[in-house]
Amino acid sequence: xxxxxxxxxxENKTGRLNEVTQLLGNSxxxxxxLSLADTSEFGILRxxxxxxxxxxxxxxxxxxxxxxxxxxxLNSPNEPLALARALDILSEEGVFxxxxxxxxxxxxxANIVLKPDNIKKCIEVLQAHxxxxxxxxxMYKI
Amino acid sequence: MIWNEKMECADRDEMRAVQTKRLxxxxxxxYHNVAxxxxxxxxxxxxxxxIQSVDDLCKLPFTxxxxxxxxxxxxxxxxxxxxxxxxxxxxxxTGKPTVVGYTRKDLNTWSEVVTRSLxxxxxxxxxxxxxxxxxxxxxGGLGLHYGCENLGASVIPxxxxxxxxxxxxxxxxxxSVLACTPSYSLYLAEEMEAxxxxxxxxKLRVGIFGAEPWTENMRKEIEFKLGIKAIDIYGLSExxxxxxxxxxxxxxxxxxxxxxFIPEIIDPLTLQPLPAGEVGELVFTTxxxxxxxxxxxxxxDLTQLNYERxxxxxxxxxxxxxxxxxxxxxIIRGVNVFPSQIExxxxxMSETAPHYLLIVEREGNLDTLKLMVEVQEQFFSDEIRQLExxxxxxxxxxxxxxxxxxDVKLVEPKTIERTAGKAKxxxxxxxx
Numbered sequence: 001x002x003x004x005x006x007x008x009x010x011e012n013k014t015g016r017l018n019e020v021t022q023l024l025g026n027s028x029x030x031x032x033x034l035s036l037a038d039t040s041e042f043g044i045l046r047x048x049x050x051x052x053x054x055x056x057x058x059x060x061x062x063x064x065x066x067x068x069x070x071x072x073x074l075n076s077p078n079e080p081l082a083l084a085r086a087l088d089i090l091s092e093e094g095v096f097x098x099x100x101x102x103x104x105x106x107x108x109x110a111n112i113v114l115k116p117d118n119i120k121k122c123i124e125v126l127q128a129h130x131x132x133x134x135x136x137x138x139m140y141k142i
Numbered sequence: 143m144i145w146n147e148k149m150e151c152a153d154r155d156e157m158r159a160v161q162t163k164r165l166x167x168x169x170x171x172x173y174h175n176v177a178x179x180x181x182x183x184x185x186x187x188x189x190x191x192x193i194q195s196v197d198d199l200c201k202l203p204f205t206x207x208x209x210x211x212x213x214x215x216x217x218x219x220x221x222x223x224x225x226x227x228x229x230x231x232x233x234x235x236t237g238k239p240t241v242v243g244y245t246r247k248d249l250n251t252w253s254e255v256v257t258r259s260l261x262x263x264x265x266x267x268x269x270x271x272x273x274x275x276x277x278x279x280x281x282g283g284l285g286l287h288y289g290c291e292n293l294g295a296s297v298i299p300x301x302x303x304x305x306x307x308x309x310x311x312x313x314x315x316x317x318s319v320l321a322c323t324p325s326y327s328l329y330l331a332e333e334m335e336a337x338x339x340x341x342x343x344x345k346l347r348v349g350i351f352g353a354e355p356w357t358e359n360m361r362k363e364i365e366f367k368l369g370i371k372a373i374d375i376y377g378l379s380e381x382x383x384x385x386x387x388x389x390x391x392x393x394x395x396x397x398x399x400x401x402x403f404i405p406e407i408i409d410p411l412t413l414q415p416l417p418a419g420e421v422g423e424l425v426f427t428t429x430x431x432x433x434x435x436x437x438x439x440x441x442x443d444l445t446q447l448n449y450e451r452x453x454x455x456x457x458x459x460x461x462x463x464x465x466x467x468x469x470x471x472x473i474i475r476g477v478n479v480f481p482s483q484i485e486x487x488x489x490x491m492s493e494t495a496p497h498y499l500l501i502v503e504r505e506g507n508l509d510t511l512k513l514m515v516e517v518q519e520q521f522f523s524d525e526i527r528q529l530e531x532x533x534x535x536x537x538x539x540x541x542x543x544x545x546x547x548x549d550v551k552l553v554e555p556k557t558i559e560r561t562a563g564k565a566k567x568x569x570x571x572x573x574x
Contacts, residue, residue, distance in 0.1 A: 011554050
């Protein structure tokens with residue numbers, strides 16, 4: 001259930017994001033999810049890609065600061081209050097969320113990538129409440 | 143006015159006789175009182191009797207900043223602590239400060255050389271002297287202070303910073319002499335302009351500027367903007383503090399108080415003494431100091447000496463403005479900064495020191511220090527707050543270690559240019 005997220009440090013300057021996407025694309029690595037968090041001076045690029053280990057090596061070879069981070073992905077109905085319910089559960093059980101990003105798959109469902117403070121507990125809580133987690137192998141294929 | 147005409151105008155033979163007598167006394171004393179000196183002399187096959195005159199000075203081993211660090215804090219003192227009445231410290235090369243101690247007599251000597259310096263600069267007892275050097279462990283403030291009192295001038299011990307108050311007192315008290323770093327004087331000039339204060343409204347006539355390198359162009363600018371004579375004063379805490387040497391009103395080199403501090407110029411590579419007039423590293427031997435006498439202390443400042451009698455009548459040897467350093471020390475707003483200090487702070491944060499680059503700029507008239515740190519794996523987190531916390535931690539740690547603020551910027555790996563595998567550590571963009 002643990003998904004390897006590819007995390008990359010990039011300075012706020014033109015062309016850097018493009019370089020990452022070019023490098024990965026040229027090696028035939030596909031991105032299924034992407035989020036870019038920025039501060040005034042630097043950004044952190046977070047991605048779910050088809051081959052995380054290979055992508056990590058490619059970026060490191062190109063002198064990027066990159067690492068793999070454990071995250072989970074919740075598949076939730078694409079309807080009002082669905083996310084709120086999931087977050088309620090996590091908050092009641094004391095799971096703290098460092099960050100998340102989400103995207104709709106279609107009219108029926110949406111994927112929510114979560115970075116909790118305690119990933120083991122997060123998975124247990126979600127499973128105990130019968131919430132659907134996306135398997136890593138499925139996630140990389142999207 | 144010449145404060146101590148006998149010494150300041152002595153002919154060379156008289157001066158050499160004084161220096162020889164004092165040098166022999168100093169060498170004998172340290173040989174018997176400081177283990178590290180005795181050991182160094184023994185390694186060089188020397189006993190105190192081998193030093194019979196100033197000419198024998200070159201036989202003695204050098205002392206360097208790391209000797210002070212290795213004997214931190216008081217290992218180089220030659221008197222018991224009961225004789226030490228004051229301790230000062232300046233930043234060392236790797237975090238530990240360089241500590242110096244003064245006996246009552248040392249403080250008197252210091253006051254004497256500062257008083258001489260003030261007289262050289264044309265300051266007299268009717269003057270009101272505003273001392274805007276920092277008071278504290280730094281020798282600038284207190285050094286000038288006691289010299290001014292010894293002269294009989296009126297001292298305003300305002301210390302550094304607090305620009306509004308500096309300007310207010312300057313106007314209200316009728317300050318006639320300003321003592322601070324040259325860059326701060328230009329900052330004051332700017333603030334004066336912003337506050338609508340004209341130089342004609344003030345009674346300023348002399349500035350005693352030191353603790354950082356400055357150029358003839360800066361001097362012209364200061365003199366024009368403040369309507370004063372800008373005098374260069376030199377010193378380092380290891381030798382005494384300000385007053386080791388100072389310019390006279392003719393501004394043709396700084397007169398070294400050589401009856402207390404014998405200067406030499408050496409080639410920093412071969413360590414051989416260079417003839418008068420050649421540019422090399424300045425080396426001092428203190429010959430009257432009791433607390434912590436130093437033999438052939440390498441200042442790392444590059445300059446040249448001029449033994450001709452000055453128009454002012456003084457015969458004290460003159461040193462040119464320092465032309466640079468033979469090590470990598472930077473002087474930022476009067477504070478000594480070694481790249482190695484930054485490295486040790488970064489090392490405390492992780493197992494391996496990351497690549498870094500220091501960029502020194504002069505914005506307006508104040509020096510700024512920017513540090514670029516490459517975010518390598520050991521530093522990298524996927525969470526922004528962790529990276530921000532890291533940046534703040536580095537900033538805070540540097541501030542407390544160096545005593546000045548540093549703007550820390552996290553950059554990508556390999557952003558910092560390498561030459562032959564070795565990263566360049568410092569870019570100094572100040573035009574000095």
